[in-house]
Amino acid sequence: MDLTEQDIQRNRESVPVDRPPVPKRTGQAKMPAGWAWLGFVGILLVNFLMVRFLWPSPEPPVIVPYTLFKEEIGNRNVTAIFSRGETITGHFKKPVTYPPREEKSAAPKGKVESTSERGAVPEEPSKLVTSFTTTLPSFVDPGLEAFLIEHGVEISAKPVNKERSLWETLLYSLGPGLLFIGFYILMSRQVTQGGGFMDMGKSKAHRYDQTEDAKVTFIDVAGIDEAKNELVEIVDFLKDPQKYTRLGETTPKGVLLVGAPGTGKTLLARAVAGEAGVPFFSLSASEFVEELVGVGAARVRDLFKQARAQAPSIVFIDKLDAIGRAREQVEIEGSGEQEQTLNQILTEMDGFSSRDGIIVLAATNQPDSLDKALLRPGRFDRHVVVNLPDKKGREEILRVHTRSVPLANDANLGALAAATSGFSGADLKNLVNEAALMAARHGQNEVRRNDFVEALEKIALGTKRPLLLSRVDKERTAYHEGGHAILGLAVSGADPVKLVTIVPRGQALGFTYQQASDEHYYYPEASLRARIVGTLGGRAAEEVVYATKTTGAENDIEQATGLARRMVTRWGMSERLGTVQLAPRENPYLGGPGYYSNARPFSEETARVIDAEVLRIISECHEEAKRLLVAHRIQLDALAKALVDRETLDEQEIRKVTGLPSAPALETENLPDPDAESRGACDRIDGGQYCLS
Numbered sequence: 001m002d003l004t005e006q007d008i009q010r011n012r013e014s015v016p017v018d019r020p021p022v023p024k025r026t027g028q029a030k031m032p033a034g035w036a037w038l039g040f041v042g043i044l045l046v047n048f049l050m051v052r053f054l055w056p057s058p059e060p061p062v063i064v065p066y067t068l069f070k071e072e073i074g075n076r077n078v079t080a081i082f083s084r085g086e087t088i089t090g091h092f093k094k095p096v097t098y099p100p101r102e103e104k105s106a107a108p109k110g111k112v113e114s115t116s117e118r119g120a121v122p123e124e125p126s127k128l129v130t131s132f133t134t135t136l137p138s139f140v141d142p143g144l145e146a147f148l149i150e151h152g153v154e155i156s157a158k159p160v161n162k163e164r165s166l167w168e169t170l171l172y173s174l175g176p177g178l179l180f181i182g183f184y185i186l187m188s189r190q191v192t193q194g195g196g197f198m199d200m201g202k203s204k205a206h207r208y209d210q211t212e213d214a215k216v217t218f219i220d221v222a223g224i225d226e227a228k229n230e231l232v233e234i235v236d237f238l239k240d241p242q243k244y245t246r247l248g249e250t251t252p253k254g255v256l257l258v259g260a261p262g263t264g265k266t267l268l269a270r271a272v273a274g275e276a277g278v279p280f281f282s283l284s285a286s287e288f289v290e291e292l293v294g295v296g297a298a299r300v301r302d303l304f305k306q307a308r309a310q311a312p313s314i315v316f317i318d319k320l321d322a323i324g325r326a327r328e329q330v331e332i333e334g335s336g337e338q339e340q341t342l343n344q345i346l347t348e349m350d351g352f353s354s355r356d357g358i359i360v361l362a363a364t365n366q367p368d369s370l371d372k373a374l375l376r377p378g379r380f381d382r383h384v385v386v387n388l389p390d391k392k393g394r395e396e397i398l399r400v401h402t403r404s405v406p407l408a409n410d411a412n413l414g415a416l417a418a419a420t421s422g423f424s425g426a427d428l429k430n431l432v433n434e435a436a437l438m439a440a441r442h443g444q445n446e447v448r449r450n451d452f453v454e455a456l457e458k459i460a461l462g463t464k465r466p467l468l469l470s471r472v473d474k475e476r477t478a479y480h481e482g483g484h485a486i487l488g489l490a491v492s493g494a495d496p497v498k499l500v501t502i503v504p505r506g507q508a509l510g511f512t513y514q515q516a517s518d519e520h521y522y523y524p525e526a527s528l529r530a531r532i533v534g535t536l537g538g539r540a541a542e543e544v545v546y547a548t549k550t551t552g553a554e555n556d557i558e559q560a561t562g563l564a565r566r567m568v569t570r571w572g573m574s575e576r577l578g579t580v581q582l583a584p585r586e587n588p589y590l591g592g593p594g595y596y597s598n599a600r601p602f603s604e605e606t607a608r609v610i611d612a613e614v615l616r617i618i619s620e621c622h623e624e625a626k627r628l629l630v631a632h633r634i635q636l637d638a639l640a641k642a643l644v645d646r647e648t649l650d651e652q653e654i655r656k657v658t659g660l661p662s663a664p665a666l667e668t669e670n671l672p673d674p675d676a677e678s679r680g681a682c683d684r685i686d687g688g689q690y691c692l693s
Contacts, residue, residue: 040181047177061089061131064098069134072096073151080154086136089159095128216270222400223393223425224264230384231255231272234359238276238312241357252381253349254360256320258367259386260589262426265363268386269316272361279313281306285322288341296323296341304348304358312357320362326371342371349379365589388424390519391417397425401432408446416452419498419515431455462506469509471644476542477502477510478643479636480552483541483629484512484534485654486636490628493530493666500639501648509552525573526666528563532621533628535560540625541636564617565610574613582610635660 072078072092081090141147148155218228237244237251244251257265266282273280281303288296307313323341349360362380364370374380389397394417402413420428434455439447469477481500488497495514502510514534539553565583572579582602600607629636635658642649642657649657 036184040177043180044174044177048173051173061133062098062127062129064096064129064132064134066134066137066140068096068098069132070147073148073153076151078148078151078153080156081148082156082159087133088136089131089133090153092130092132095130096132097126098129099126216267216274218271218275220400221264221268221271222396223389224268224386225393227257227259227268227384227386228271230382231268235272235275238272238278238314238357238359241312251359253358253378254362254380255382255384256367256375256380257361257363257384257386258589259363259365260388260424261365262424263386263388264425265386266316266318267425269314269361269363272359273314276312276314278357279307279310280316281313282316282318284318285320285324288323296337297344300341300344300348304351307358308356312359315358315360317360317362320364320374321366321369324362324364324370324374326369342374346373346379366587367589368585368587388422391421394420394423394428397428398432401429402447405432405436406446408448410449411447411452412449416456419456421516421519427459431459434458457505461508461511465504465506467504467509469504473509474502474644475640476546476550477552478640479541479545480538481510481512482636482639482643483537483539483544483625485537485639486541486632486658486660487534487537487625487628488512488514489654489658489660489663490632491530491533492664493524493527494534494663495531496651496662497654498651499648500643500654502643503647508555524666524668525567528567528573529617529621530666532560532563532618533625535563536618536622536625537629540622540629544626544629544633545636560618560621561614564614564621567617568610568613576609576613577606582606632658632660 069078069088069090077093077096079091079093081088136144145155221228234251234255257268259265269282270280283303288299303315307315323338323345325338325342327339327342360380367383375383395413398413398417407413416431420431423431431452435447435451438451438454442451444451481502485497485500488494495516497512498515499513500510505511535556536553538556539549542548542550542553567573568577569583570581638657639649639654642653646653655661
């Protein structure tokens with residue numbers, strides 16, 4: 001695995017440096033009191049009785065004699081039946097009185113008959129029967145089926161009498177009451193914790209007062225001086241508003257902080273409030289939104305109401321893109337609450353002037369997704385980009401985070417800053433913390449250079465894996481990593497090789513670490529090709545030494561393909577395609593590939609040309625890698641043997657084993673002007689004079 005300083009840039013969402021602590025809850029949730037449980041029992045009882053009397057379950061079918069059943073068939077008073085074994089259930093068209101009243105009155109006084117002519121029990125009260133059930137006698141007439149069909153009776157395949165199941169009965173009898181009890185307990189807990197149903201529209205913003213919380217100033221913010229300079233005027237206005245308002249000047253209502261995760265946007269906002277000595281209201285944009293439509297807008301109104309009452313003050317909204325996304329022409333499901341909240345923010349920002357002493361700071365890492373109405377002048381007037389720190393900035397950040405960390409004499413923060421290109425402030429804070437943990441684990445009283453190196457390797461590649469590799473696997477891994485290292489010394493323009501190891505870490509069995517000597521802000525095509533050549537060094541070494549391919553080059557192929565595709569589609573480094581953008585725009589703050597919202601804006605033929613150009617660049621670089629490794633086969637064998645024996649080699653040890661110097665720099669020179677002589681000795685350019693010597 002070939003690891004360069006750009007390959008270990010952090011894209012994870014990290015907490016900004018010195019994240020403000022979350023205020024403690026004002027209370028603790030408790031269960032309802034004893035009287036409440038009696039009320040719960042009463043609610044369940046009322047629920048049961050209401051269902052019992054208002055929605056009674058269907059009555060069970062009445063047992064009738066078979067003779068009555070057959071008689072009603074003959075009267076065409078049976079609509080449908082269902083048979084299961086010897087039992088028949090069904091419905092009468094018209095209700096039948098059973099037992100018949102005339103049979104009850106026909107019995108002589110003082111004489112009790114056991115049964116009537118139809119088998120009825122005289123003591124049983126008469127009632128109207130609609131659903132019935134009966135039993136077929138063992139000597140039943142075999143012509144019953146024809147008799148039923150002849151008199152229009154439906155012989156159903158499903159039961160005609162439906163009864164509620166046990167679960168349905170419990171659901172209807174207790175379900176509504178249990179829902180009410182659960183809602184009551186939920187609301188009581190919110191009230192105990194400082195909220196409640198009537199408080200759903202209250203703002204959840206956390207207020208940080210400099211007298212109560214740790215004061216944060218610009219001294220605690222390092223590595224982003226250009227962003228701090230943009231906010232000095234805001235601090236001055238909050239300290240002395242009359243200085244600006246007396247001349248009719250208005251300061252920005254809103255300042256939008258744009259930057260990658262972990263660059264310190266929240267810390268910078270707190271520092272502005274700390275420098276000005278004003279209340280600071282902080283919350284995330286997602287805290288505005290709830291399931292109930294209108295709650296977010298109510299919370300926005302309450303937030304600005306609190307800010308006006310404490311003016312001058314600062315309102316900080318983190319992750320503004322959660323509610324500030326561009327509104328769609330066609331409303332989709334779930335967008336109603338977000339749009340109402342956004343509209344309320346726009347209204348509130350229009351409802352106060354800069355003279356009120358309220359400044360709205362917001363942070364986002366997706367500025368392209370924000371609604372245009374938010375970004376117009378008069379709302380978020382000023383946009384401040386919080387970039388990743390450079391080498392000097394990283395060293396300053398490290399000094400801030402090591403104030404309370406005892407450092408050994410060999411801990412060089414300048415060298416550590418050079419080795420952490422692409423790290424944000426949050427990444428550097430995590431690095432210092434990991435190094436301190438390792439020093440404590442080793443029983444040391446100071447944090448040493450090796451602790452920082454081990455912490456950097458752990459963050460970039462993962463923890464060590466206790467794998468027991470065979471001699472063959474170790475040798476193959478050594479040749480793979482050796483191929484990366486040799487090309488890092490032989491290819492012009494390659495970054496210097498600082499470390500190579502075959503100790504398994506994370507998902508890699510080994511890695512080669514290269515670090516640029518200086519910060520780079522642009523890369524020539526030759527430098528990019530040199531990187532692809534070095535990335536393919538592991539696969540090329542396997543082919544040169546073993547004349548075969550393995551799965552170990554998966555990550556290398558992925559990196560090389562991605563870089564070659566960007567060269568073709570983004571940076572115009574293809575003669576066949578020219579300087580045309582053929583890739584969707586990427587988010588510079590979140591990283592990752594971009595995606596087209598609609599169909600891609602080029603044809604299938606152009607797509608085939610792109611694939612062909614990518615393949616051409618990778619093939620040329622692959623052949624160059626194999627050519628250089630064949631030419632340096634002796635050095636490759638020596639480096640692989642040393643890696644098998646010692647597992648890890650630093651820069652000096654690599655040079656000593658291979659005998660190779662650092663990679664030569666790329667040769668760059670200006671091309672001569674072919675028309676200089678025809679134009680004369682001197683030309684005027686932009687009002688100045690340029691003369692050829």
